[in-house]
Amino acid sequence: MKREIIHFNSIDSTNDYAKSIALEKEEGTIVVAEQQLSGKGRMGRVWTSPSGKGIYFSIILKPELDPTKVARVTLIGAAAVHLALKDINICSQIKWPNDIVINGKKVCGILTEMNCELNKINYIIMGIGINVNLDEDDIPEELMDKATSLKIVSGEDINRNKLLDLVLNHFKRLYEPFKTNYILNETIKICRENSALIGKDIQVIQNDKFKIGKAIDINEDGELVVEFDTGIETIFSGEVSVRGLNGYV
Structure with a gap:
């Protein structure tokens, strides 16, 4: 995979x-930016993106995969961020499927969007x-109990x-075997061993309905x-x- 920035x-x-x-x-x-004026997260949420203080980028991907498998790409992104933080001696956890958290607060979010036909992916955009x-003081007051930064x-x-x-x-490194042979073993292992949810009681919100359960695993297809x-x-x-019962996670 070539890298044009x-x-x-x-x-x-x-x-x-x-x-x-x-x-x-x-x-x-x-696509990398020093600042986003209208940064966004999942479900239309705003992502605060002050100039020169964060990393805001999107990768264009074009795998030959069934569109139903695209969600797994988000896990690859989460595993990659976790490993990169580990390289600089910062311990983090993965809040399935798209957030990286430290001490129970969000430090990274991933938004994966797709353009496809019935059984063909035209492109995937993975934003991190x-x-x-x-x-x-860069973090909005209403997010102080949910968000943090690597500097903090x-x-x-x-x-x-x-x-x-x-x-x-x-x-x-993690994406290439997934793209060519749908090999996701290492990614799943990373997400499972560093999960912020497994073993915890969680709320699952779907169609404005809440269900409470206990996260027990991430399976080989990347499902919770x-x-x-x-x-x-x-x-x-x-x-x-997916949310924790006590706070963000």
Whole structure:
């Protein structure tokens, strides 16, 4: 997978720009911005993106996969970020399927969007936002109990270029076997062993309905396995929101 980087000082959304050029660009093209004016997360949520303090980027992917398997790409992104943070001696957990948390607070979010036909993927855009060098006053007051930054937890500034390179290298290594042979073993192992949810009671929100269960595993297809009073169910990413009973996780 080639790596072409398109850099912006400021842009509305790296995901939106990546979608506008995806059909003409090769797989592996990366859109990076110092600041997003309209950064977004899953389910239409706003992603705060102050200038020069975070990592905000989107990758254009074009795997020859069944569209139903696209959600697994999000897990690859989460595993890549976790490994990159480990490389700089920061311990984190993965809140299935798309968040990285430290001490129970979100430090990274992943938004995966797809353009496809019935059984053909035209492109996938995977956007990643990492709160790197944000200070406490950069985080909106209403998110103080849910969000943090690498600088806040480590007490020091982080080299954003180095961290981005680490994330991209880990992503490529994990993505290539998935793309060619649908091999996801290492990614699942990373997500399972570093899960913020497994073993905890959680809320599963689907169609505005709440169910309480216990997360017990992540299966080989990347689905969350939850034990409810009515029995064990597998949860597909993208169709639900998952929250902890006590706070964010």
